[in-house]
Amino acid sequence: MxxxxxxxxxxxxxxxxxxxxxxxxxxxxxxxxxxxxxxxxxxxxxxxxxxxxxxxxxxxxxxxxxxxxxxxxxxxxxxxxxxxxxxxxxxxxxxxxxxxxxxxxxxxxxxxxxxxxxxxxxxxxxxxxxxxxxxxxxxxxxxxxxxxxxxxxxxxxxxVTEGGDAVPLAVSVQSFSYKRGLPAGVDMVFDCRFLRNPHWDADLRPRDGRDPEVGAYVQADPRFPAFLQRLSDLATFLLPAYRDEGKAYFAIGLGCTGGKHRSVYTAEKLANALELDGWRVSIRHRELERRTGPDVSARGTDQR
Structure with a gap:
C-alpha cells in the first residue's frame, strides 16, 4: 500500500x-x-x-x-x-x-x-x-x-509503507566480493577479510556463509564476537539519527575476498541483530545472486 x-x-x-x-x-x-x-x-x-x-x-x-x-x-x-x-x-x-x-x-x-x-x-x-x-x-x-x-x-x-504512515527507514545489509568492487549505493562498508577464511578448508570451500559449519568456522575466530557486537552497536546508534534526519534507505556493505563465506555469514548475523532490534531489514548476497539469481529477502516488520 x-x-x-x-x-x-x-x-x-x-x-x-x-x-x-x-x-x-x-x-x-x-x-x-x-x-x-x-x-x-x-x-x-x-x-x-x-x-x-x-x-x-x-x-x-x-x-x-x-x-x-x-x-x-x-x-x-x-x-x-x-x-x-x-x-x-x-x-x-x-x-x-x-x-x-x-x-x-x-x-x-x-x-x-x-x-x-x-x-x-x-x-x-x-x-x-x-x-x-x-x-x-x-x-x-x-x-x-x-x-x-x-x-x-x-x-x-x-x-511503500504499511498503514499509510510516513516512509520508515529501510535497512539493506549486503555482502560482496572486493574483487568485483563495492556495491552501488552503500552508505557504510566494513571489511571482513581479517577473519578466518573457510576457503582454506577443503570441506567448507564449496559451501557459503549460510551453511552452519561455515558459520561455526567463522564464529570460532576469537575476534568475531567483538567485531559483530561493535558493528551492531554502531548500526543501532546511527540508524535512529539517520531516520530522524529523514533518510528513508540505508545500506550497509560487508565485504570479503570472494563474497561467499565471511561477508555472507557476518551479513546474516548483523541482519538478524538489527531485526531483533525492530528495524525493517532486507539482505542481499551479491556474489551468491550471480549463481542463483536475485533473492532480496525482507526481514522485520517494525517501522522504527
Missing part, C-alpha cells in the same frame, strides 16, 4: 537515457502511483495546480520531453514547491558510462541526442545537459549493477 498523507506525493523521475527511467515508471505504477511519461514541462504546474487526486503521482521527464533542459526542470521544481498540498521529490536514475553504452548496444537503439553519431557522443552530451540537476536531486539511484528485481526492491523501500 502506498502511503497517504494530507499532501499529494509527486515524484519526478529523470536521468540519462538508458539508466532505467521507463522501468522505474512502470514499477511505480505497479506500486500504486498514477504514472505519466514525457509530459511537456510547461504542462506539469498546470496539471498539479488543479485539485489534487488521492493517488501519488510519478512523472517521467528526460531529454526527449518537449522544452526539456536542466534549467527548465529546476524552474518547474521551484514552481511546484509553491503549490500548497504537494510533496515533490526529484528521483534521479544514473549508471556508469560503460553500462549505458552496453545497454544501448544490447537494444540497438540510437541515442536521442546523437541519432546519426555514436552512442558515446550522445551520452556525453546528455551528461553535460543534466549535470546541474544533481544539486537538486532528492533521491539518487545508481542502476549500474541493479536488475529490474533489485530496482523494484529499492523503490519499494523508498515509497
Amino acid at each position: 502506498v502511503g497517504e498523507s494530507e499532501q499529494q506525493q509527486v515524484v519526478l523521475v529523470t536521468g540519462p537515457s538508458g539508466a532505467g527511467r521507463s522501468t522505474c515508471i512502470s514499477i511505480l505504477e505497479d506500486l500504486g502511483f498514477e504514472a505519466i511519461d514525457n509530459l511537456p514541462l510547461s504542462f506539469i504546474p498546470r496539471l498539479l495546480s488543479a485539485e489534487h487526486g488521492p493517488r501519488p503521482l510519478a512523472l517521467g521527464v528526460d531529454v526527449r520531453t518537449r522544452d526539456f533542459s536542466a534549467a527548465a526542470l529546476t524552474e518547474t521544481l521551484d514552481d511546484l514547491t509553491m503549490i500548497p498540498g504537494l510533496d515533490v521529490r526529484l528521483l534521479y536514475l544514473d549508471a556508469r558510462q560503460e553500462v549505458l553504452i552496453r545497454r544501448y548496444s544490447e537494444t540497438r537503439r540510437r541515442h536521442p541526442l546523437a541519432p546519426t553519431e555514436s552512442v558515446q557522443t550522445g551520452i556525453e552530451r546528455e551528461r553535460l545537459l543534466l549535470d546541474d540537476l544533481r544539486a537538486r536531486v532528492d533521491i539518487l539511484l545508481d542502476t549500474s549493477d541493479l536488475t529490474p528485481h533489485d530496482l523494484r526492491a529499492q523503490l519499494t523501500d523508498w515509497f
Whole structure:
C-alpha cells in the first residue's frame, strides 16, 4: 500500500537515457502511483495546480520531453514547491558510462541526442545537459549493477509503507566480493577479510556463509564476537539519527575476498541483530545472486 498523507506525493523521475527511467515508471505504477511519461514541462504546474487526486503521482521527464533542459526542470521544481498540498521529490536514475553504452548496444537503439553519431557522443552530451540537476536531486539511484528485481526492491523501500504512515527507514545489509568492487549505493562498508577464511578448508570451500559449519568456522575466530557486537552497536546508534534526519534507505556493505563465506555469514548475523532490534531489514548476497539469481529477502516488520 502506498502511503497517504494530507499532501499529494509527486515524484519526478529523470536521468540519462538508458539508466532505467521507463522501468522505474512502470514499477511505480505497479506500486500504486498514477504514472505519466514525457509530459511537456510547461504542462506539469498546470496539471498539479488543479485539485489534487488521492493517488501519488510519478512523472517521467528526460531529454526527449518537449522544452526539456536542466534549467527548465529546476524552474518547474521551484514552481511546484509553491503549490500548497504537494510533496515533490526529484528521483534521479544514473549508471556508469560503460553500462549505458552496453545497454544501448544490447537494444540497438540510437541515442536521442546523437541519432546519426555514436552512442558515446550522445551520452556525453546528455551528461553535460543534466549535470546541474544533481544539486537538486532528492533521491539518487545508481542502476549500474541493479536488475529490474533489485530496482523494484529499492523503490519499494523508498515509497511503500504499511498503514499509510510516513516512509520508515529501510535497512539493506549486503555482502560482496572486493574483487568485483563495492556495491552501488552503500552508505557504510566494513571489511571482513581479517577473519578466518573457510576457503582454506577443503570441506567448507564449496559451501557459503549460510551453511552452519561455515558459520561455526567463522564464529570460532576469537575476534568475531567483538567485531559483530561493535558493528551492531554502531548500526543501532546511527540508524535512529539517520531516520530522524529523514533518510528513508540505508545500506550497509560487508565485504570479503570472494563474497561467499565471511561477508555472507557476518551479513546474516548483523541482519538478524538489527531485526531483533525492530528495524525493517532486507539482505542481499551479491556474489551468491550471480549463481542463483536475485533473492532480496525482507526481514522485520517494525517501522522504527
